[in-house]
Amino acid sequence: MPGPGRVAAEPERREAGAFLSARCLRSLVTSRERRVDETQIQGQDQDQSRTVVFDRDEYTCQHCGQAGEDTSLRARSVDDVAAAGTGTDHNTPPESGHSSTFATVCVSCAAILDGETAIKPEELEELEGAEGAERFQGTDEPTDADAGATTTSEQLFTLVRETTQKQGETVSDVASFASLTTTLPAKIADAGVANNERKESNESNPTTALAETAQEFVATRRSLLLAIASVDQRLTRLDELEYDAPAATDDTRPGELTPALAAFLETATELQETLRELVSLAEQVTAGLGRCHGCFGGLSESEIPATPTACPTCGRTSAETSKWQQSGADSPTVDFERLFSAINETLQEASATTERLTDRTTALATELVEAQ
Known part of the structure; x- marks a missing residue:
């Protein structure tokens, strides 16, 4: 698997005629996925709608991997979650839209995605006392007890550590997702050749490999959007916390962000934007192949x-692909060489930002440890 700074070599491209039609591509999906992904949630009973999503995800949170029952799970629209600041009511059940739009999340992860808390209950156990834990919980209205409440260096250290760990995992997953994306043109071409020649299906049949890759792409994209949104919410909570800095300096006053914390948040936010750009580039690859980035159906x-x-x-x-269209082509054709090069450059940018973030995290951690 390529590292965070590079993607796999561009796969060999085939003639456009070898590509599968939209109808043929849809037929490649396994019976279980077809039953789920071709079920329109619109018009269904709310409980039935949730069951469609939960069943596809095997009643497992697509963010943290925790298995659960109906009562401990939620169905979240990954597109709405990814669109931070849209004001979408994430507690609304999936009454409309295709099932591929939604992902299963546990109650704890849903609370983070909804901005109700910045840290999961099991992570809160490391904080000292319930009073400290409450600092990380969102409330509809501030209470008298909240007035003047500040976060200690120990509590802030825990939240920073958990945030950097989650973001680091997301960086690695996005790099793997980018590598997976670069295999799509060759696998679609191989499946098209197999279909045109009516080869007998077997375990190594390219059409089987394409179906598995398509399912992996769609599921991975959903989980990545959840992961990126989760880190966004953690960073937002960090920015909003009143930090009890060890001492005021010429650069900061009590209640303000210290330079080390401000630098950390700035770089972490920059990395988030780069990760979103990588997901967007992957979506442009699927559009260039005539496939939907959400369900992988033919366009x-x-x-x-x-x-x-x-x-x-x-x-x-x-996704919009005009930037990557080959000039002079008889039909719309995406220059995958340039598009893959852009993915590679963006991965390198993410790697460089990660290195800067590591330095700034170390500086912040040193400050927090010395303040304890």
């Missing part, structure tokens, strides 16, 4: 659309 029964197109299966609008 058209004929040629690959030249402009953003609504997916006939899930209704999402495909």
Whole structure:
């Protein structure tokens, strides 16, 4: 698997005629995934809607991996969660939309995604006392007890550590996702050849490999959007906390962010933007292949659309690919070499930002430890 700073070599490209039609591609999905992903949630009973999503995800939180029952799980729209600041009511059940839009999350992760808390209950155990834990809980209205309340260096150290750990895991997962994305053109081409030649299906059949890759791409994208949004909420809570700095200096007054904490938040936020850009580039790859980034369904029964197109299966609008179109081509064709190069450069940017973040995290940790 390539490291965070690089992606796999560009796979060999085949003639466009070898690509599968939208109808053929949909037929590659396994019966279990087809039953779930082709089920339109719109118009269904709310409990039935949740069951469709929970069943596909095997009643397991797609962010932390915790298994649960109906009462301890929630269905979240990954597109709404990813669109921070939209004001979407995330507690609304999936009454409309395609099931591929939603992901299963546990109650604890849902609380983080909804901005109700910055840290999970099991992580709170490391904080000293319930009073300290409450500093990280969101409330609708501030209470008298909240007035003037500050976060100690020990509590802040715990939250920073958990945030950097989650973000580090997300960086690694995004790098793997980028590598997976670069395999899509060759696998679609191989599946098209196999379909055109009517080869007998077996375990090594390219169509089987494509179906598995398509499912992995869709599921990984959902979990990555949850992970990125979770780190966003943790960083927001860090920015809002009243930190009881050890001493005021010329650069900071009591209640203000110290330079070390401000530098950490700035760099961590910059890294978040880079991770979102990598997911966006992956979505542009699928659009260039004529596939939906949300459900991997075909966007058209004929040629690959030249402009953003609504997916006939899930209704999402495909990504814009005009930046990567090859000039002089008879039909819309994406220059995957340039697109993969952009992914590689963005991964290198993420790697460089991660190194700077490590330095700033170390400086902040030193400050917090010395203050304890």
